[in-house]
Amino acid sequence: MSLKYIRENLAGKLRAHGINPTHQRLEIAHALFSRCEHLSADQIMAIVNERHSETSKATVYNTLNLFLDKKLIREVIVDPNKVFYDPNTSPHYHMYDVESGRLTDIDAAPVRVSGLPSLPAGMVTEGMDIVIRVRPADFPH
Amino acid sequence: MSLKYIRENLAGKLRAHGINPTHQRLEIAHALFSRCEHLSADQIMAIVNERHSETSKATVYNTLNLFLDKKLIREVIVDPNKVFYDPNTSPHYHMYDVESGRLTDIDAAPVRVSGLPSLPAGMVTEGMDIVIRVRPADFPH
DNA sequence: CCCTGCAGTTAGACAGAGTCCAATTCCTGT
DNA sequence: ACAGGAATTGGACTCTGTCTAACTGCAGGG
Numbered sequence: 001m002s003l004k005y006i007r008e009n010l011a012g013k014l015r016a017h018g019i020n021p022t023h024q025r026l027e028i029a030h031a032l033f034s035r036c037e038h039l040s041a042d043q044i045m046a047i048v049n050e051r052h053s054e055t056s057k058a059t060v061y062n063t064l065n066l067f068l069d070k071k072l073i074r075e076v077i078v079d080p081n082k083v084f085y086d087p088n089t090s091p092h093y094h095m096y097d098v099e100s101g102r103l104t105d106i107d108a109a110p111v112r113v114s115g116l117p118s119l120p121a122g123m124v125t126e127g128m129d130i131v132i133r134v135r136p137a138d139f140p141h
Numbered sequence: 142m143s144l145k146y147i148r149e150n151l152a153g154k155l156r157a158h159g160i161n162p163t164h165q166r167l168e169i170a171h172a173l174f175s176r177c178e179h180l181s182a183d184q185i186m187a188i189v190n191e192r193h194s195e196t197s198k199a200t201v202y203n204t205l206n207l208f209l210d211k212k213l214i215r216e217v218i219v220d221p222n223k224v225f226y227d228p229n230t231s232p233h234y235h236m237y238d239v240e241s242g243r244l245t246d247i248d249a250a251p252v253r254v255s256g257l258p259s260l261p262a263g264m265v266t267e268g269m270d271i272v273i274r275v276r277p278a279d280f281p282h
Numbered sequence: 283c284c285c286t287g288c289a290g291t292t293a294g295a296c297a298g299a300g301t302c303c304a305a306t307t308c309c310t311g312t
Numbered sequence: 313a314c315a316g317g318a319a320t321t322g323g324a325c326t327c328t329g330t331c332t333a334a335c336t337g338c339a340g341g342g
Binding site for chain 1 (some may be wrong): 318320321322323328329331
């Protein structure tokens with residue numbers, strides 16, 4: 001599976017979500033989807049501009065918000081300082097290592113949650129986030 | 142139950158958590174515990190300085206972080222822009238109205254979660270956060 | 283009663299994430 | 313080649329939160 005192949009897939013993926021696949025958008029999508037990690041905006045900008053500065057901060061944010069809007073990626077809010085962007089849009093939850101800041105996926109399929117109250121009238125669920133905060137056993141509390 | 146009574150309780154509460162109850166700390170504790178809501182740092186500062194400016198930004202943040210440290214309050218991270226401080230330290234989860242930004246408690250007692258994977262070796266759980274994101278049914282998607 | 287010392291508070295400078303805007307560049311269709 | 317809309321850009325700006333160095337105020341000892 002060549003890089004070219006990945007990129008062509010990416011362009012199709014963007015189009016499938018109604019996004020015009022420009023050069024910068026492909027770069028950013030590639031950063032997110034090639035390594036399947038949770039990245040923050042500044043990490044993405046660093047990756048995209050590794051060789052030589054090609055993409056501005058404004059574009060990175062524009063693009064990420066566009067991707068969010070078109071439901072190509074998800075936003076994970078666990079750290080008060082920054083948002084993580086998650087290329088995995090299948091139902092899943094997260095485990096957050098508070099020491100290292102590392103974020104791991106938890107498949108939602110086997111998870112069952114019961115005993116939740118019913119929603120207030122006129123409200124609908126957008127989604128449910130579960131974050132398990134963990135730390136190394138020897139980490140100074 | 143007079144205001145005085147509430148305040149004396151508060152002072153005791155702070156002392157019980159190893160916090161020296163100064164004037165500013167009591168003001169901030171009162172803002173959080175009298176109305177049992179989820180407030181952000183700037184909301185707290187606005188409340189405390191309603192009459193005349195008495196408490197600086199630095200003190201508000203110092204105090205909130207001190208309260209967090211001493212486990213008098215909890216931090217709720219649902220909004221990318223700001224942290225909410227939660228005076229309710231009993232086990233509970235949250236419902237977040239993405240339109241209004243309003244945050245409501247969900248008692249943890251009746252809730253059961255099963256099917257979670259086991260923790261990686263050497264890791265311990267700090268806690269589990271569940272956030273149900275809701276919106277009005279007629280809210281423009 | 284006045285020192286001394288320390289905990290708490292303060293203003294303001296600073297840092298980092300994210301937004302906004304006006305100007306420019308890039309495409310695409312003709 | 314050209315016009316027009318979409319995308320991108322740098323830079324200024326806002327906002328949340330932190331840091332620092334100076335200041336305040338109180339408690340305990342002489």
